[in-house]
Amino acid sequence: RKEVEQDPGPFNVPEGATVAFNCTYSNSASQSFFWYRQDCRKEPKLLMSVYSSGNEDGRFTAQLNRASQYISLLIRDSKLSDSATYLCVVNMAGNNDMRFGAGTRLTVKP
Amino acid sequence: ETGVTQSPTHLIKTRGQQVTLRCSSQSGHNTVSWYQQALGQGPQFIFQYYREEENGRGNFPPRFSGLQFPNYSSELNVNALELDDSALYLCASSLAESTRLFGSGTRLTVV
Numbered sequence: 110r111k112e113v114e115q116d117p118g119p120f121n122v123p124e125g126a127t128v129a130f131n132c133t134y135s136n137s138a139s140q141s142f143f144w145y146r147q148d149c150r151k152e153p154k155l156l157m158s159v160y161s162s163g164n165e166d167g168r169f170t171a172q173l174n175r176a177s178q179y180i181s182l183l184i185r186d187s188k189l190s191d192s193a194t195y196l197c198v199v200n201m202a203g204n205n206d207m208r209f210g211a212g213t214r215l216t217v218k219p
Numbered sequence: 220e221t222g223v224t225q226s227p228t229h230l231i232k233t234r235g236q237q238v239t240l241r242c243s244s245q246s247g248h249n250t251v252s253w254y255q256q257a258l259g260q261g262p263q264f265i266f267q268y269y270r271e272e273e274n275g276r277g278n279f280p281p282r283f284s285g286l287q288f289p290n291y292s293s294e295l296n297v298n299a300l301e302l303d304d305s306a307l308y309l310c311a312s313s314l315a316e317s318t319r320l321f322g323s324g325t326r327l328t329v330v
Contacts, residue, residue, distance in 0.1 A: 152321035196261050206275050209261030
């Protein structure tokens with residue numbers, strides 16, 4: 110089983126749609142969680158951290174369920190500029206490596 | 220902010236050769252980590268350096284080695300290149316546990 114697993118995608122949605130990405134992680138000792146965005150042939154960039162209480166940043170909402178070892182990202186009112194690959198990232202306390210999922214590709218169409 | 224810069228941007232090497240990739244960290248960042256990203260995959264952690272010492276390593280063989288310099292810049296060295304080493308190599312810098320900032324990467328092709 111992979112340490113971080115994501116929906117394989119791709120997701121193709123119209124502008125204005127709501128889309129949700131799911132991610133599961135295998136190591137229950139994991140402590141920090143993030144969503145990164147990676148545009149084609151570019152480096153990953155932090156989209157948002159994920160907190161146990163859930164957090165929202167504009168059209169983006171992230172949720173964490175530690176009991177189920179599950180992370181989600183919800184994008185409301187999708188824009189063309191949201192088209193990218195979304196990477197789920199997990200980090201363990203005391204360990205310095207971040208474990209990335211394979212990413213889920215989103216294409217928002219007019 | 221200067222950002223994280225990597226060089227070269229692209230590189231072609233022959234199987235069996237050695238390669239050195241370079242990374243200049245964001246000003247004020249003392250931690251550098253390296254990742255390998257194969258096509259269609261997420262980045263895989265190679266190792267991390269903090270104040271010139273390796274303080275974390277992923278599941279990569281010893282022919283992947285690194286250095287961090289007093290100015291916190293870093294090198295990734297790969298010996299005995301294999302075809303499967305072809306990938307995008309990403310460097311990320313951070314200050315202690317702060318968010319990692321990635322460079323735009325070096326695309327290595329091994330032929």
